[in-house]
Structures are given as structure tokens and as C-alpha cells.
Amino acid sequence: MDSNYTVLARKYRSQDFQTLIGQDVLVKTLTTAINTGRIAHAYIFTGIRGTGKTSTARILAKALNCLSGSGATASPCGTCENCRSIAAGQHIDVMEIDAASHTGVDNMRDILDAAQYRPTNGRYKVYIIDEVHMLSTSAFNALLKTLEEPPAHVIFILATTEIRKVPVTILSRCQRFDLVRVPVDTLKKHFAWIAEQENVELTDGANDLLARAADGSVRDGLSLLDQAIAQTGGHVDENAVLDMLKRADRGVVVDFMKTVLSGNTAAALDKVDQIYNNGADLSMLLLDMMEWTHWATRMHPSLHADDVMNTPYTADQKNQIREINKTASLNTLSRIWQVMVAAVPEMQASGNQKQCFDMLIIRMMHIADMPTVPELLKQSDAPRANTDAIKQALNNRGNAPETPIAQPQKTHIEITSAAQLASALQESKEILLYSYYSSNIEVAEITNNKIKYFDRRGDADFAPRLSAWLMDKTGHQWQLERATETVHTHTITEQKQEELAADPMIASAMNLFENAEIVGVK
Numbered sequence: 001m002d003s004n005y006t007v008l009a010r011k012y013r014s015q016d017f018q019t020l021i022g023q024d025v026l027v028k029t030l031t032t033a034i035n036t037g038r039i040a041h042a043y044i045f046t047g048i049r050g051t052g053k054t055s056t057a058r059i060l061a062k063a064l065n066c067l068s069g070s071g072a073t074a075s076p077c078g079t080c081e082n083c084r085s086i087a088a089g090q091h092i093d094v095m096e097i098d099a100a101s102h103t104g105v106d107n108m109r110d111i112l113d114a115a116q117y118r119p120t121n122g123r124y125k126v127y128i129i130d131e132v133h134m135l136s137t138s139a140f141n142a143l144l145k146t147l148e149e150p151p152a153h154v155i156f157i158l159a160t161t162e163i164r165k166v167p168v169t170i171l172s173r174c175q176r177f178d179l180v181r182v183p184v185d186t187l188k189k190h191f192a193w194i195a196e197q198e199n200v201e202l203t204d205g206a207n208d209l210l211a212r213a214a215d216g217s218v219r220d221g222l223s224l225l226d227q228a229i230a231q232t233g234g235h236v237d238e239n240a241v242l243d244m245l246k247r248a249d250r251g252v253v254v255d256f257m258k259t260v261l262s263g264n265t266a267a268a269l270d271k272v273d274q275i276y277n278n279g280a281d282l283s284m285l286l287l288d289m290m291e292w293t294h295w296a297t298r299m300h301p302s303l304h305a306d307d308v309m310n311t312p313y314t315a316d317q318k319n320q321i322r323e324i325n326k327t328a329s330l331n332t333l334s335r336i337w338q339v340m341v342a343a344v345p346e347m348q349a350s351g352n353q354k355q356c357f358d359m360l361i362i363r364m365m366h367i368a369d370m371p372t373v374p375e376l377l378k379q380s381d382a383p384r385a386n387t388d389a390i391k392q393a394l395n396n397r398g399n400a401p402e403t404p405i406a407q408p409q410k411t412h413i414e415i416t417s418a419a420q421l422a423s424a425l426q427e428s429k430e431i432l433l434y435s436y437y438s439s440n441i442e443v444a445e446i447t448n449n450k451i452k453y454f455d456r457r458g459d460a461d462f463a464p465r466l467s468a469w470l471m472d473k474t475g476h477q478w479q480l481e482r483a484t485e486t487v488h489t490h491t492i493t494e495q496k497q498e499e500l501a502a503d504p505m506i507a508s509a510m511n512l513f514e515n516a517e518i519v520g521v522k
Contacts, residue, residue: 009222012194014055015078015087016062021190021218022182023052029177030056031074034063039072040175042147042156044132046163047179050217053159054096056179057128060157061094062086065122072123082122093119096128105138112146115154125154132158133165140167148173181216184208184310190218191225195236200229205238212312213245246281253288254317257296260336261328265365272361282357283347290340292321297333300325336364412475418443421451422492424473433465438492444483449476454483456491 014020017027033039043060045053062076062083076083085091097111111127119125129135135143147156147170158174160166182190188211195202202225210228214221228236228244242249252275259268275285295311297303299321311318343360350356415421421443425434436459444452455462463480470478490498500506 007223008194008198008226009050009219012197012222014052014059016059016076017074020052020056020059022186023056023179026056026177026179030060030063034072034074037072039064039155041150041154042158042174044158044160044163044166044171044174044176045179046160046176048181048215048217049161050214050219050221051179051182052218053161053179054128054130056177057096057126057157057159058086058094061091061124061126061128061155064124064126064155065091065093065119091122093122093124094126094128096130099129099131099134103134103136103139105136105142108135108139108142112142115146116151118153123153126157127154128157128159130159131161132170133160133162137167140170144169144173182214182218183216184211187211187214187216187218187221191221194222194225198229199234201235203237206236206241208312209238209241209245209247213247243279245284246279247284247288250288250292250313251317253285253292254313254320257289257292258320258324260361260365261324261332263365265362268361268365269358272358276354276357282353286340286343286347286357286360290337293333293337293340296321296325296328297330297337300328300330300333302330335367339364339367413473415446415470415474417446418492419495421446425469428469428473430469433462433469436462437466441491442487442489444487444489449474450479450481452481452483452487454485454487456486 017031020027043057045056047053059076062078063074064072065082065086066073066076067080067082068077078084078087082091086094089096095111097107102108115125115127117125146154150156156174158166158170163171163176163178188207191207191210192202195207206228210221210224213224224241224244225236228241231244232240238249256268256271256275259271262268276282291312295313299311299318313321339360343356346360347353347356413424415424422434422438425437436457440456440459441462442454442456444454463482467478467480470476
């Protein structure tokens, strides 16, 4: 066993800007800045895992300290003492700090104290702080002043996957670069080149599966390639990758979705059993089904998009999708998409994925068969048309005059108290008006179609809305007088809470739990 084996993700890690793949904008900006001498004192790199944040930080450190020229260079040689020691992580002036294990303010103070001294072997002292979002609040505060005005010989490079957790005060002191997901085609070219260097046979189908499974991460893709090589011994084909990823072949997915949309529930469940017994991961199958639905929707004739570039399907599979789209409506595809999206957390939380997946398929097929809204409207128009015909026939009868239909008289209600007003609002289903009234309004008096009240939140729309509702329900014009100061009365919600707290049964229940309180009344 070779104890010196280096995994592909480390062996083929980018060592200069020319080999940093998929980040063209970042490379162009940094190289131009270095060539023109516009080097910032602090940078922050953000993006998903495996896109090159730490690698870029090391390349930038090399560019600043390379000995091949008299100053910083955008093309570090990689062979001088500084370049080699930075690549190995051993340079005395380039310090990589893992913020996950150095989160405290004391760790940050040690770094800042050392930053005051000039570099030993390089032009700059470079501090690379990885996963910087994990620093404590006090550590961030300690970093602020030095980060804004560091010594001339100090460069800070921060890296994070959670940019939202980094304080705005830190972000405002750094030049920010967002590293994008690496495109599938770029990953495939990179993996094919690495396979050639490693004398490994990598089929195009296997390469495509690995690149898509990487989801834009170079490191994830190389880890999967490493695993596939170890599993196959050097001949990586599509079947081996499918078996490793526990995914069903795309042809199987296309055929399965054709069965689902055919409406044959028994046949669909039988196919689920077959796929499951063949070892496929049902969570991955669900993601593949979502991928199929997305591309089938993009290719639907009603969108006039026809064929779509970059689809992961073969020409024969795309023809099958077009045939399915002739009978599947855009509404049906949209519905099953919504069901599958909702099922993702269900699958993750379920104790038995097979049972959950079976129920998902049944739910999808029944929802797909439901009529659309226009169809429902047509169905509701049919009885209306029959009713109109009957009315016309009765009107045409000349043997008796038509008797006018008596219109029901509208009844008005009487409101004399705050509680009565709340009940009336609730019964008439004025939910928003009732919610605001019961939570924010202190009623001083209600007499002779007049309400004196204090509004705790001061909503200017409340009085006009309530006045219009009172006019409609009582038949009288009401005068609403708003007090400028609290009238020291409880709102309806507070009154209900007091009544509940006074109930012996509620009181005994509250005593069972320490520090219990009533937070709402429904």
C-alpha cells in the first residue's frame, strides 16, 4: 500500500491563476489589479464549497511574495523558495487560520499583535482566515480597526461559504469576490484531462454523470472521480458511476415518468419496486424526476422553446420527452413539480423512504388527473346555461304574468359594547379588521353610534375601514373619535387572557410548568 498517495483534489489543486478553472471574472480582476499595482489591503472570497476560495487565496499570496521579479506578479513562478513554501503551507509570513477552531477574541488579538511586525522572508504578511463567518462577535469587533487600516505590509484574505453571517462592518472594509459554480462543460474538460494524466479510461457518459453530481464544485467532482477510479481499477464507465451514486439511468427515469403520466398507478408502483430492488437511492431518484420535469417543462410546445441546449438527455430521450409533452399539459407538469418539491423535506425526515416515495407517486398521479381551473369553470357554466334556458322558457309562456321574486330584506345589527363589536367582526369574517381591533384598540366608550378609542399602533386606515363596515352592518353613520393618549383599558385579547388566567382549570395547568405564560388566544 502506497502511504504517499495524494488524492486528486489535492494533487491537481490550482497553483496559479492560469489553472484556476471556472472563475474568469475573478482571475481577470485580480491579475489586472496586480499588474497595475492596485492591491487592496483586504479581500473576501465567498461561494459554495470546492470552487477555489482557499486556492485563490494561496495563489494571491504567491503573487504578492514571488521572488521571480522585483515586485508582485500576476504569474508567480511556482519554483522559488517563497512559492514552494506557500504551496506547502509552510511560509512564515503567510498564515492560514481556521476560524472554526480559532473563534475567540484572544486568538484574534494574537494575530493582530503579530501583524505589527514586518515580514521575514516576503514582501507582505498575508493572513488567510478560512470560514471567517465562524468568528465570534467579539473577535469580529477586535478585527475591525486593523482590517480597515492595517500596516502597509499586511494583506488580509477572508474566505467563507456563509457570506450572510459576516457582519456588514467587515464586508465594507474588504473587496468582495463571489466565486461561481463551475459549469458542467468546464468540469467535464477538467476531469477528462485529469483522467488522461492518470492513465484512466473515463467514458463520456461517466464523465457527464460525475460533472453533474459535483453540482458546480471542483473538489466534490474530483472526490467522486477518485472514488470511481478506486472502485473500478481504472476503467470508469457509466454503469460503475450509476452504481456508485445509487442513481437510476436517465433512460430509466424517462421511461418511469412516461408511466407516471400515463395514469397507470399499479404499473408505476411496480416500476418503483424494480428500481428500489436494483439498489437505487430513492432520494436521488426524486431529484432525477425533478430534473426531468424541469427540462420537460422547458421543452413543452406551449412555451415555443422547442429543443433546449444543455439538456442532459440523448437525442432519443429528448424525442421521448417530446412525445410525452404531446399529451401532458403544462399545468400537469407544474402540479407534479410542486408535489415533488414539497416531498423533498418529507423524504429527508421520513423513517421509511420507500413508503414515503410510494405515497408520493400516488399523490402525484391523482393530482395530475385533477381538472384545470378553466375546465372547472366550464363545468360550472353548464348548469348555469341550463338554468338560463329554463328562465327563458318561463318568460316565453304567455298564459300567466311573471311574478316578481321578492328580495330578502337586509337585517341590521345593534352594537353597544366593545365585546359585541368584536363578536360581530368575527362572525362577519372580517379577519384582518378583527385581528387589528382585538390586539391594538383600547375602547373608552361606545354610545349612540359613537366610539371613543385609543389606537396603540396608530394605523390611519383602521378608522375608515371600521366606519364603512359599521355603516353597512348597522345602517347608521358612526362617529369615531381617536384619543391621543391611552385610555388605560384592556384590548379584547388582553381581556380574554385575564379571563383564562382566572379560570381554575387553566391556573392549575399553568402551575404544572415553570415560567409558563399565555401568549395568545385563538
